[in-house]
Amino acid sequence: MSRRLLxxxxxxxxxGAGAARADTLVVCTEASPDALSSALSTANTSFxxxxxxxxxxVEMEIGGSALKPALAESWxxxxxxxxxxxxxxxxxxxxxxxxFKPTRALNADDVVFSxxxxxxxxxxxxxxxxxxxxxxxxxxxPSLKAVTKxxxxxxxxxxxxxxxxxxxxxxxxxxxxxxxxxxxxxxxAGTPDQLDxxxxxxxxxxxxxxxxxxxxxxxxxxxxxxxxxxMPERAAKVDNLVFSITPDxxxxxxxxxxxxxxxxxxxxxxxxDAMRATAGVTVQDSTIASLSYLAFRNDKKPFDDKRVRxxxxxxxxxxxxxxxxxQGSGTPAAALVSPALWxxxxxxxxxxxxxxxxxxxxxxxxxxxGFSTDLWAxxxxxxxxxxxxxxxxMIQADxxxxxxxxxxxxxxxxxxxxxxxxxxxxVGMLGGTWDYPDPSQQLIGFTCEALTTGRNIPHWCNxxxxxxIQRANIVTSQAERARLYQQAQQVFHDEVPAxxxxxxxxxxxxxNNVRGFKLHFLGGQPFGxxxxxx
Numbered sequence: 001m002s003r004r005l006l007x008x009x010x011x012x013x014x015x016g017a018g019a020a021r022a023d024t025l026v027v028c029t030e031a032s033p034d035a036l037s038s039a040l041s042t043a044n045t046s047f048x049x050x051x052x053x054x055x056x057x058v059e060m061e062i063g064g065s066a067l068k069p070a071l072a073e074s075w076x077x078x079x080x081x082x083x084x085x086x087x088x089x090x091x092x093x094x095x096x097x098x099x100f101k102p103t104r105a106l107n108a109d110d111v112v113f114s115x116x117x118x119x120x121x122x123x124x125x126x127x128x129x130x131x132x133x134x135x136x137x138x139x140x141x142p143s144l145k146a147v148t149k150x151x152x153x154x155x156x157x158x159x160x161x162x163x164x165x166x167x168x169x170x171x172x173x174x175x176x177x178x179x180x181x182x183x184x185x186x187x188x189a190g191t192p193d194q195l196d197x198x199x200x201x202x203x204x205x206x207x208x209x210x211x212x213x214x215x216x217x218x219x220x221x222x223x224x225x226x227x228x229x230x231m232p233e234r235a236a237k238v239d240n241l242v243f244s245i246t247p248d249x250x251x252x253x254x255x256x257x258x259x260x261x262x263x264x265x266x267x268x269x270x271x272x273d274a275m276r277a278t279a280g281v282t283v284q285d286s287t288i289a290s291l292s293y294l295a296f297r298n299d300k301k302p303f304d305d306k307r308v309r310x311x312x313x314x315x316x317x318x319x320x321x322x323x324x325x326x327q328g329s330g331t332p333a334a335a336l337v338s339p340a341l342w343x344x345x346x347x348x349x350x351x352x353x354x355x356x357x358x359x360x361x362x363x364x365x366x367x368x369x370g371f372s373t374d375l376w377a378x379x380x381x382x383x384x385x386x387x388x389x390x391x392x393x394m395i396q397a398d399x400x401x402x403x404x405x406x407x408x409x410x411x412x413x414x415x416x417x418x419x420x421x422x423x424x425x426x427v428g429m430l431g432g433t434w435d436y437p438d439p440s441q442q443l444i445g446f447t448c449e450a451l452t453t454g455r456n457i458p459h460w461c462n463x464x465x466x467x468x469i470q471r472a473n474i475v476t477s478q479a480e481r482a483r484l485y486q487q488a489q490q491v492f493h494d495e496v497p498a499x500x501x502x503x504x505x506x507x508x509x510x511x512n513n514v515r516g517f518k519l520h521f522l523g524g525q526p527f528g529x530x531x532x533x534x
Contacts, residue, residue, distance in 0.1 A: 023239040025514075025530060028252040028261040031380045031413035032212050032245055035129070037196035038173040039118065042134050042455065043417055044433065044524060047173040051524030052218050052241065053095070054176035054201030055225075057086055057111070058167055062233055062526050063286075063518030065437040067167060070231065071106060071177055071202065072155075081162035081476070086111070088153045089230075093223040094179050095206040097198060099189070102181055106202060108149040113180035115147040115157075125183055129196040134421075135174040137453040138444055140166070143473075162474050164481065168436035173524050176201060204236040204528035213412075216243040226528070237516065237531035247413075249381045256281060256509045262532065263517065264509040265525070266381040269327035275509045285507045288521040289340040291442045292384035292431035292501040294395070298460040300426060302371055309496040310351075311361035312427075315402045316395055317353045322502045325391045329383075330502035336443055336489045338503055340521075342478065343439035343485040348493045350500075358402045370403025376420060376428035377410045383506040384431040391429070391501070421454040430457050431501075435523035439485045443469050446492065460497035 029048065035041040038050035057072040069075075072086040092106035117125045118133040119141065133141075143163040148156050159166070169175070179200060186194040199207060202225060205218035220236035227235040244261050246252045249268035256264035257278055267275055267283075276283050296303040296312065303309055318332045335348040362370060375396060378388030385391065389410070396406045406427070411419060420428050434441050444450060447469050448461035465488050472484035492498075508519050513533040520526055 023532070024242060025238045025240070025263070025527060025532060026242045026244055026261040027263040027527065028246045028255050028265065029243045030245075030249070030252075030266050030382070031247055033216075034414040034417050035196065036207070036210065037129060037178075037199050038176060038524075039133050039136065039178075040129050040196060041174070042432070043413075045413070047435070047524035048243070049207070049216060049524075050173040050176050050199070050201075051203070051526050052205040052528070053199055053203045053207055054173070054178075055092075055203050056171050056173070056175050056177065058171045059231070059234075060168075060171050060436065060520075060522050062529065063520050065522060067171060068231070070171075070226075071111075073230070075167075081164075082159045084157040084159075084166065085150070086155045086157070088155065089225065090153060091229070092202050092225040094182070094202055095200040095221055097200055097206075099191075099194070099198075100182050100185050100200065102179065104181065106177070106179075107152045108155045109152075109180045110177050111155045112147055112149050113183060114176070114178045115144075117178075117183075119144060119147065124187065125192060125195065128192045132454065133174070134453055134455055135172065138450055138455050139169050139172075139441065140175075142449060162476070164473055164476055165436065165438035165440050168438050169441075171523070172435040204234050205241050213245055215245060218242070224528075232529075234526060234528035236528055241527055247380055249386075253509065256511065259511060262511040262514050266383060266386070267507055267509050268381060269325075269329045269386050269507075272327075272329075272507060280512050282510050282512055283507055284510055284517070284519045285505055286519045286521055287340045288383055288504060288506045289338040289434035289437070290384040290431065290504050290506075291336060291338065291433075292382075292429070292504065293498040294501065295425070295428055295430060295458040295498040296496070297423075297426045298458050298497050300459075302365065302367060303426065305365045306496060307361045307365040308367065311358040311365070311402065312399065312404065313496055313499040314351050314354050314361070315358035315404070316398050316499065318350050318501070319353065321391055321394045324394060325385075325387050326502055326504065327386070329386060329507060330504040333500045333503045334493055336446075336492055336500065337439045337485060338434070340503075341434065341437060341439055343482040345486040345489040347486075348489050355398075355401050362402060362404075367403075370399075370405065372405040372407070373427050374409045374425070375406040376416070376425040377408050378429045378431075379410045379416055380413045382431065384433060384504050385429060385501065386504075388429055420457060423459065425457070428457065433506075433521060437522065439482075440469070440473050443485060443488060444473070446497065458497040460495070462491060462495055462497075465491045465495075 033046040059070040094102035118136045145158040208217040218241040252264040334350040337344045377392035445455040447466040450456035468488040
C-alpha cells in the first residue's frame with residue numbers, strides 16, 4: 001500500500017533563528033503524532049492535528065467543558081435514549097488538495113461514511129490505515145447499532161443500549177467527520193491510504209506538509225464555516241500555523257525565549273520560574289483532568305499475584321517522586337478519577353511508603369529475594385508525566401531496596417505507544433488527559449471488554465469493576481453514576497492492577513504578542529482564534 005504523502009506545499013515558512021513572520025504562529029510541540037488521522041489513535045499529539053483540520057458533530061467550548069453545536073446544528077434524543085437524530089449545518093465547505101477538489105458541501109453521506117467505516121468490518125475503508133479505531137472501539141462501538149441517512153441533512157444514530165456520555169464523546173477528535181467524496185476519489189486513484197495520511201476536513205486550518213520528527217505546517221482555510229456560522233472563535237486568525245516538533249522541553253523553552261516559537265507546550269516544571277521571569281513571556285496554567293499510572297501485566301508472572309503488585313506500589317516513595325518529578329505541578333494521587341471531574345473518590349488515598357511491608361509481601365508471594373523486570377518510561381514530557389525518565393530512575397532505586405532489579409526501557413513516542421499497546425511491556429508508564437468531561441473515558445479503559453481494544457494496558461479483568469462501569473454508562477442520573485464510579489475506583493485501588501502517580505496541572509509558555517490563546521484541557525488544543533499582535 002502506498003504511503004506517499006500527497007500534500008502540496010504552500011508558501012515557505014521561516015523556522016530559523018530570529019522572529020517568526022507576523023502571520024505565522026509557531027508552536028513548539030513535544031512529539032510527532034503517531035497518526036495524522038486521530039480515528040487511528042488515542043494520543044493527544046494526533047488529536048492536536050485533527051483539531052486544526054477537522055470538525056465534529058458537536059464541540060467543546062475552547063478552554064471549558066460546555067457542549068456546543070458544530071457540524072450538527074441541533075439534535076433530538078428519543079425518550080428511551082436509543083435514538084439520536086442530528087440535523088446537519090448547511091453550506092459547510094470541504095478543504096481541497098493537489099489531488100482532490102470537492103464538488104459539494106458536507107452532507108449526511110459524510111457522517112454515515114465516517115462512522116460506518118469504523119463500525120462495519122466489511123466496509124471498503126475499514127482496513128485502510130490498519131483497521132484499528134481504539135477510541136471508537138472502547139467508547140462508542142459497544143452501544144452503537146447503526147448510523148443511517150434520513151435525508152441529505154439528517155442522520156440517525158441508533159443504539160443497542162443507552163449511552164449516557166454519547167454527546168460528549170462525539171466531541172472528541174477521533175470522531176471527526178471525513179469526506180466520503182474524498183475517500184471515493186482516493187480509492188478510484190488506487191491510493192485509499194491518502195484519506196488518513198493526507199487528511200482534509202472542514203476545520204479552520206488545512207494540512208500543508210508533515211515532516212516526521214521535524215514539523216507540521218498548516219494554512220488558514222478561508223472558507224471555514226465557523227467564521228460566519230456560529231463558531232467564530234475557532235476561525236483561523238493567522239495565515240500560517242506551524243508545529244515545530246521539539247522533544248526536549250529545555251529546547252522548547254530556548255526557542256520560546258528566542259521567539260522562534262510563540263507557544264511552548266509542556267514545559268519542564270524546573271523551568272517554570274525562569275520562564276515566568278523571561279521578558280516577553282507569560283506562563284498560563286490550568287487544572288486539568290488527567291491520569292498517570294504505572295501498569296503491571298496482571299496476566300503474567302509475577303504480576304498476576306496481587307501481593308507482588310501491592311509490594312511494588314508500597315515500595316515506591318510516591319511523595320518524593322512527585323516532589324522531584326512534578327516540582328509543584330502535581331500532588332500524589334490514588335483515585336482513578338481526577339478531582340477536576342465529578343465522580344472523584346476522595347476516600348481513596350495513596351499507599352504509605354513502607355519498604356519493610358513490601359519485602360514481607362514479596363516473601364509471602366514466594367519472592368523473598370525479589371526478581372528482575374523491565375520498567376518502561378514515557379519518553380516525552382506530558383502534563384500528566386513531566387519527566388518519565390526521572391520517575392523511572394527513582395522507582396528503579398526504590399525497588400532495588402526490596403530486591404527487585406528494574407531495567408529502564410524507552411522508545412521514540414510513536415514507537416513507545418505502538419509497542420505498549422501491542423502488549424510488550426510487563427511494567428509500563430502511561431496516562432492521558434480526559435477529552436470530554438465525563439469520568440467514563442479513562443475508567444472504561446480498564447474493563448474486561450477493553451482487553452480487545454488495546455486500551456487495557458494492565459491486562460486486568462475484574463468483573464466487579466467492569467460491571468460497575470457498564471452500569472454507570474447506562475443510567476442517566478449523574479449522582480447514581482458518580483456513586484458507581486466511586487465504587488469502581490475503590491475496587492481498582494484494592495486490586496492494584498496499576499499504580500496512580502499524581503493529579504497534575506498543565507502549563508504553557510506564551511509570547512506576549514499572542515492574542516486569544518486559551519489553554520484547553522479536553523482533547524486537542526485549538527489554535528483557531530489565536531492571533532499575533534503586530
